[in-house]
Every structure is written in C-alpha cells, then in structure tokens.
Amino acid sequence: MTSAKLFVPIIAALCLAACNSAQPVAVAQAPVAATRNTTPVGFELPDGSGCSGAIRRYRAIMDNDLAMGHVTQGVYATIQNEIAAAASACAAGRDAQAVALVHASKARHGYPG
Template sequence: MTPAKLLAAAFAALCLAACNSTQPAAVAEAPAIATRNVTPAGFRLPEGSGCAGAIDRYRAIMANDIAMGHVNQGVYATIEGEIDAAAAACSAGRDAQAVALVRASKARHGYPG
C-alpha cells in the first residue's frame, strides 16, 4: 500500500470514528414532583357566604392544586395576588367587587364558577 493510500485510509477511519463519539447525551431536567397526586380524603371546601366564603374556597382550591402539581409556582403566585386583591376589597366592605374579582380570576385561569 502506498503512503498516500495509507494516509487516506487512516483519515477515513478517523472521520468515521468521530461519528461514533461517546460524549454523554444531554439530559433534560426532571419536572418538579408534586407532594401528592390525589386530593386528600378529608378535603372539604370551606363554608361561608359572601366574599369571605368565596375567597376562602378559592384559596383552598389553589392550595390543593399547587400541592398536587396542577399549577406551576408562577401561576400560583399570580392567582394569590389576585385573591389578595379580592380579600382587600372584601375587608373594605366592597363585597360585590371582591366576588367579581374572584370570578374574573377563576375565568382567567380556567376555573369554573
């Protein structure tokens, strides 16, 4: 075999070997694991009427959804801010406005009622 053919064969072998590199494959980060996957057996929505009852029930639903992993932390924080605004209106005696804020938040985030 001539030196040129030997060099060409070695070069071809190196090129093919590069295709079979053993670099580690990129691994996607695992999603956060929820602390539970079902609503607790004794879970009951808070009772109450008016804006305070509506706010308490929405907070309970959100606490359950974040614990189950049904909502991410960013969305949860947004909804908590909206609930806080409704609670402030409720505390100030603006019941109708507070209930409207809860309903708007639920509609915006896909919750019924």
C-alpha cells in the same frame, strides 16, 4: 497517504470540535414535586358567604391543586396575588368587586365559576 485522505479526518475533527463548543441550551426548571396525587379524604371547601367565603374556597382549591401538582409554583403565585387583590376589596367592603375579581381569576386560569 494522499492529501485528500488526510483532509477528511481533519474536517471531521473540526466539525466535532465545533459541535462540542456550542453554547449550552437553557433547560426549564422542573416544577415543584406534588406531595400527593389525590385530594385528601374528607376534604371540604370552607363555608361562608359573600366575598370572604368565595376567597376562602378559592384559596383552599388552589392549595389543594398546588399540593397535587395541578398548578406550577409560578401560576400559584400569580393566583395568590389575584386572591390578595380580591381580599383587599373584600376587607374594604367592596363585596361585589371582590367576588368579581375571584370569578375573573378563576375564568383566566380555567376554573369553573
């Protein structure tokens, strides 16, 4: 066997070894599995007026969307923080500000106002 014929398998082995020693690629975590794929029969948005009604309705929509897999847990947590800020404003008697916070959150996340 000539030295050139020995050289090819050695290069091939080194290339394969280099490929196998590469750092693992980070894989994104799968979102939380949906518990259902449709809104439950008889689902109704909560009643109420003013900021408290707007907040209860938005929470119900988000809980339903999370259960159906329409939002990830991370987006859901972000929106829950935004709803909590609106609920704080509502509890402090700042109705207009609370409703504005709900509308801004809906707009930011693609929900109709």
